[in-house]
Amino acid sequence: MTAGSGTTPAAMPMVAAVRLIAAREIRVKLRDKTFLFSTVFFLFIAVAATVLPSVLAGSPDSVAVADQVAATKLRDAGLTVHVVTDDDAAERQVRDGDADAAVVAGPQVLAMDDVPNSVVRALSVSPPVRLLNPDALDPVVAYMVPFALAFVFFLTAFTFGLQIAQGVTEEKQTRVVEILVSAVPVRALLAGKVAALTLLAFGQVAIVSLVALVGMQLAGVDAQVANLVQPTVAWFLPFFVLGFIMLATLWAGVGALAARQEDIGAASMPLQMVVMLPFFAVSFLSGNDTVMRVLSYFPPTAPTAMTIRIFHADTAPWEPILSLVVLAATAVATLAVGARIYEGSLLRTNGRTSFATAWRTRSTVA
Amino acid sequence: MPSVNTMTEELNVEAVCRSFGERQVLRDVTFGVAAGRMTGFVGANGAGKTTMMRIILGVLAADSGSVTWRGARLDRGVRQRFGYMPEERGLYPKMTVAEQIVYLGRLHGLSAKAAHHNTSALLDRLGVGDRAGDPVEKLSLGNQQRVQIAAALVHDPEVLILDEPFSGLDPLAVDVVLGVLRERALSGAPVLFSSHQLEVVERLCDDLVIIADGSIRAAGRRADLRERHALPRYRMEVATDAGWLRDVPGVTLVDLDGAHAVFDLASGADDQDVLRAALRRGPVRSFGAVTPSLAEIFREVTR
Numbered sequence: 171m172t173a174g175s176g177t178t179p180a181a182m183p184m185v186a187a188v189r190l191i192a193a194r195e196i197r198v199k200l201r202d203k204t205f206l207f208s209t210v211f212f213l214f215i216a217v218a219a220t221v222l223p224s225v226l227a228g229s230p231d232s233v234a235v236a237d238q239v240a241a242t243k244l245r246d247a248g249l250t251v252h253v254v255t256d257d258d259a260a261e262r263q264v265r266d267g268d269a270d271a272a273v274v275a276g277p278q279v280l281a282m283d284d285v286p287n288s289v290v291r292a293l294s295v296s297p298p299v300r301l302l303n304p305d306a307l308d309p310v311v312a313y314m315v316p317f318a319l320a321f322v323f324f325l326t327a328f329t330f331g332l333q334i335a336q337g338v339t340e341e342k343q344t345r346v347v348e349i350l351v352s353a354v355p356v357r358a359l360l361a362g363k364v365a366a367l368t369l370l371a372f373g374q375v376a377i378v379s380l381v382a383l384v385g386m387q388l389a390g391v392d393a394q395v396a397n398l399v400q401p402t403v404a405w406f407l408p409f410f411v412l413g414f415i416m417l418a419t420l421w422a423g424v425g426a427l428a429a430r431q432e433d434i435g436a437a438s439m440p441l442q443m444v445v446m447l448p449f450f451a452v453s454f455l456s457g458n459d460t461v462m463r464v465l466s467y468f469p470p471t472a473p474t475a476m477t478i479r480i481f482h483a484d485t486a487p488w489e490p491i492l493s494l495v496v497l498a499a500t501a502v503a504t505l506a507v508g509a510r511i512y513e514g515s516l517l518r519t520n521g522r523t524s525f526a527t528a529w530r531t532r533s534t535v536a
Numbered sequence: 537m538p539s540v541n542t543m544t545e546e547l548n549v550e551a552v553c554r555s556f557g558e559r560q561v562l563r564d565v566t567f568g569v570a571a572g573r574m575t576g577f578v579g580a581n582g583a584g585k586t587t588m589m590r591i592i593l594g595v596l597a598a599d600s601g602s603v604t605w606r607g608a609r610l611d612r613g614v615r616q617r618f619g620y621m622p623e624e625r626g627l628y629p630k631m632t633v634a635e636q637i638v639y640l641g642r643l644h645g646l647s648a649k650a651a652h653h654n655t656s657a658l659l660d661r662l663g664v665g666d667r668a669g670d671p672v673e674k675l676s677l678g679n680q681q682r683v684q685i686a687a688a689l690v691h692d693p694e695v696l697i698l699d700e701p702f703s704g705l706d707p708l709a710v711d712v713v714l715g716v717l718r719e720r721a722l723s724g725a726p727v728l729f730s731s732h733q734l735e736v737v738e739r740l741c742d743d744l745v746i747i748a749d750g751s752i753r754a755a756g757r758r759a760d761l762r763e764r765h766a767l768p769r770y771r772m773e774v775a776t777d778a779g780w781l782r783d784v785p786g787v788t789l790v791d792l793d794g795a796h797a798v799f800d801l802a803s804g805a806d807d808q809d810v811l812r813a814a815l816r817r818g819p820v821r822s823f824g825a826v827t828p829s830l831a832e833i834f835r836e837v838t839r
Contacts (some may be wrong), residue, residue, distance in 0.1 A: 345626025
C-alpha cells in the first residue's frame with residue numbers, strides 16, 4: 171500500500187501483527203546489554219564447566235628418583251620420572267619445584283606440602299578390588315549435571331520472565347500501550363511478546379547446550395557420562411520450551427498488573443515462588459526416587475525433574491512423553507489465564523491492579 | 537459557506553453511554569465530526585473527553601450507543617486507518633525516533649517502504665528530522681511532543697483523534713503542528729482535538745463540541761455558537777466621563793472606567809438610542825457589540 175493511495179485495506183491479519191511485534195522485541199533484546207551479557211556469561215560457564223576440569227587436571231605428577239628399579243615402577247604407573255644422580259639431587263628438585271615429589275632411599279617419598287598419592291600408589295601393593303556396581307556415576311557428576319539443568323531452567327525462566335514483565339510494564343508506564351492497542355488486538359501484542367522471548371530464551375539455552383556438548387567432546391569427557399548427557403539435553407529442550415511458555419504469559423499478566431517498574435516485585439511475588447520453589451525442590455530432593463517421580467509430572471517441576479530422571483536412566487520410554495503432554499495442557503491453561511489478566515489490566519494505569527479486578531474486567535473492544 | 541445542516545458529518549457519535557463502576561462518565565453523548573474541518577472538543581478536566589476519545593478508538597468499549605464513520609460502524613479494519621494521540625503521551629524511551637515511527641506505521645498496516653518514506657517526510661515537516669537517529673528519551677519534551685504527533689500521522693490516517701495535542705508545545709511548535717493538522721483537514725480528514733485551553737481552541741477550531749459532566753452542552757460551528765450565545769452587551773468609549781450611562785433607562789453598567797464603559801441592554805432597549813445620547817454629549821471614539829469569547833460561552837453552557 172502506498173501512502174495516501176486512498177485504498178481501504180482490511181484489518182491487518184493477526185499473524186502479521188504478531189510477527190511485527192515479535193520482530194521489534196527481538197531487535198530490542200539483541201541490542202540489550204543485559205541480554206548479551208547473560209548469554210556470554212552462560213557460555214563462559216558452559217565452557218568452564220566442561221573444559222576446565224581436564225585442563226586443570228593437567229599433566230601427570232613428576233617425580234625425581236635416583237634408584238633405577240624404583241624409576242621403572244614409577245614410569246609404569248604413568249608418572250613423569252626425572253632420573254637424578256643421588257638422593258640429594260632428588261630432594262633439591264622437589265625443593266626447587268622442578269618435581270612434584272622425590273623417592274629416596276628407604277624407600278621414602280618426599281614432597282613439599284601435599285601427600286603425592288599417585289607416587290605412593292605406584293610403590294605400594296594394593297589388594298584386588300571388585301566393584302559391585304561398575305556402571306555407577308561419579309557422585310560429583312551425578313549431582314552436578316541435574317543441578318546445572320535445574321539452575322539453567324530456573325535462571326532462564328526467572329530472568330526472561332522478569333524481562334517480559336518489565337517490557338509489559340514499560341509499555342504501560344510510558345503509555346505507548348494506548349497507541350498499540352488502538353492499532354492491533356491486545357492478544358497480538360501478548361502473543362508477539364511471548365513468541366519473541368520464548369525464541370530468545372530457547373536460542374540462548376540451545377547455544378549454551380551446544381557449546382557444553384562440544385566442550386565435553388573436546389575435553390574428552392568420559393564416554394559413559396557423555397552418553398547420558400546427550401539424550402538428557404535433547405529431552406531438556408522440549409521440556410524447556412513448554413515450561414517457559416507455561417510461565418511466559420503469566421509473567422506478561424503480572425507485568426500488566428503493575429503500573430510502574432517498582433510494582434513488579436510485589437506483583438510478581440507469587441510467580442517468583444512458582445519459579446524458585448521447584449528449583450530448590452528438585453535440587454534438594456533429587457536423591458528421593460518417589461518424590462522425583464511425582465515432581466516429574468507436576469508441571470512447575472516437570473521440566474527439570476523429568477530431565478534429571480532421564481539423566482539417571484530412570485524412566486520408561488513413555489514417561490517423558492506423558493509428562494510433556496501434561497505440561498502442554500497446563501501451558502494452554504496458563505496462556506488463557508495470563509491473557510485474561512493481561513487484557514483486564516493493561517489499560518488500568520492508576521496504580522496496581524488486583525488479580526481479581528483484572529480477571530473481571532473486559533476493558534477493551536474485542 | 538454552507539450551513540450546519542448541509543455539512544456532511546462523517547464521523548458520528550450516537551447516544552454513547554459509559555460508566556466506571558457506579559460513576560457515569562458519559563451520558564447519551566451525540567455529536568458529529570465533519571470531514572475537512574477541525575473540531576475542538578472542549579470540557580473541564582474529568583468531563584469525559586478522554587473517555588469519549590478512547591471509545592472512538594476502540595481502546596475502551598461503550599456501554600451503549602455507537603460510533604460510525606461514513607455510515608458504517610467501526611471495526612478494527614476501519615480504526616486502523618485512524619490516527620490517535622492519547623492524552624497521556626507515550627513512546628518507547630530507548631527506541632530511536634525514526635525506528636519508532638516506522639514501527640507504528642507498520643502496525644497500522646503500512647509496507648516497510650511506505651513507512652520509511654512517510655516517517656522521514658513527516659519528521660522533516662515537524663522539524664525533528666535531524667533527531668531521527670536519537671533515542672526518544674534524549675529529546676526535549678517539546679520535541680517528544682512533535683514525535684508523538686508524527687506517531688499519530690505516519691499512516692496517513694483518514695480520521696484524526698487528538699487528545700490535548702497542543703499542551704506542552706511552545707508557540708512555534710503549535711504553529712508547526714497546526715499547519716500539519718490543517719493540511720490533513722484540507723485533504724478531507726475530520727480532525728477532532730480536545731483541549732482545556734479555551735484560547736487555543738478559539739484560535740484553531742472550525743467547529744466546537746462542548747462537554748460537561750459527561751453530556752454534550754453545545755455543538756456546532758464556532759461562528760454559529762458565538763451568535764447564538766451573543767449577549768446584549770456593548771462596549772463604548774467616549775471623550776469624557778461616561779458616568780451618565782447609569783441614569784439611562786434599560787442600561788445596566790457592567791464596567792465603568794472613566795471614558796470607557798461596558799454595559800448590558802434590557803430587552804427592547806435600542807443600542808442606537810444609547811449611541812445618539814452619547815453623541816449629544818460629545819465625541820464617541822468607539823461603540824460596538826461585545827462578542828462572547830469561547831470562555832464565556834463555555835461558562836454559560838456548562839453552568
